[in-house]
Amino acid sequence: MRLVLVGPPGAGKGTQAEFIAENFTIPKISTGDIFRANVSGGTDLGKLAKKFMDAGDLVPDEVTNAMVRDRLGEPDASDGFLLDGFPRNVAQAYELDSMLNDLGSSLDVVLELEVEHEEVVKRLSGRRTCRNCGHVWHLEYDPPTVVGVCDRCSGELYQRDDDFPETVRHRLEVYSAQTSPLIEFYISRKQLVRIDALGAVEDVTDRAIAALSAARS
Numbered sequence: 001m002r003l004v005l006v007g008p009p010g011a012g013k014g015t016q017a018e019f020i021a022e023n024f025t026i027p028k029i030s031t032g033d034i035f036r037a038n039v040s041g042g043t044d045l046g047k048l049a050k051k052f053m054d055a056g057d058l059v060p061d062e063v064t065n066a067m068v069r070d071r072l073g074e075p076d077a078s079d080g081f082l083l084d085g086f087p088r089n090v091a092q093a094y095e096l097d098s099m100l101n102d103l104g105s106s107l108d109v110v111l112e113l114e115v116e117h118e119e120v121v122k123r124l125s126g127r128r129t130c131r132n133c134g135h136v137w138h139l140e141y142d143p144p145t146v147v148g149v150c151d152r153c154s155g156e157l158y159q160r161d162d163d164f165p166e167t168v169r170h171r172l173e174v175y176s177a178q179t180s181p182l183i184e185f186y187i188s189r190k191q192l193v194r195i196d197a198l199g200a201v202e203d204v205t206d207r208a209i210a211a212l213s214a215a216r217s
């Protein structure tokens with residue numbers, strides 16, 4: 001299964017990516033996670049990406065494309081992958097075609113997580129992420145037992161720098177202007193499958209797995 005997840009900030013892509021990747025036994029490749037790991041590690045890539053991420057803008061295509069090309073060339077991605085956060089505009093989608101073509105493969109399906117605007121704002125304002133294992137919590141919808149501490153690994157929970165209200169507003173505008181055209185792009189290629197991403201996390205996972213299994217058969 002070679003799969004792309006698409007949806008607005010806060011749609012639950014990262015949350016669902018974990019379960020979907022586990023179900024289909026494929027690696028989850030999240031461009032946001034790779035950028036954040038580079039920011040934490042203080043690498044040159046991280047320093048460059050941070051400026052764009054903190055502003056809620058996209059990191060330039062040439063930087064992102066090179067990073068994804070390297071990652072898709074790793075052995076664990078040879079039999080399938082789940083891309084979370086890439087492509088994020090039509091130019092990146094064409095670049096993904098070219099990467100896969102060079103690797104002798106192609107994309108199977110694009111899963112869109114559909115959620116209303118008010119809900120994503122609620123989800124992002126309550127999100128807390130573990131500094132250690134990266135697991136994502138929510139203060140109201142999926143709260144940790146002890147405030148500020150990850151139930152899974154006891155790591156410290158933090159609020160992402162790009163989850164403050166002004167930046168969230170801008171990220172949603174960037175999604176509408178630059179990323180949402182991908183929906184029509186993949187519809188026209190008959191590769192898009194859409195699910196309602198409202199409701200309990202487990203219910204959304206069940207819907208996603210059912211839709212992807214149907215698309216594959």
Ligand code: AP5
Pocket residue numbers: 007008009010011012013014015016031032033035052053054056057058059060064084085086087088092123124126127128136137138139141142162171197198199200201204
């Ligand atoms: P990235 O990390 O990809 O951010 P995003 O796409 O804005 O998505 P989020 O991670 O904010 O949300 P999500 O959909 O994963 O939701 P989550 O599962 O966490 O990118 C960050 C930045 O990196 C970009 O702004 C850009 O600068 C850069 N970047 C990344 N990729 C790039 C690219 N290709 N090109 C250029 N730049 C790039 O869920 C959110 C919250 O909701 C959580 O608290 C969760 O617990 C909760 N939740 C999830 N599901 C449910 C549910 N069903 N019910 C209730 N709560 C739920």
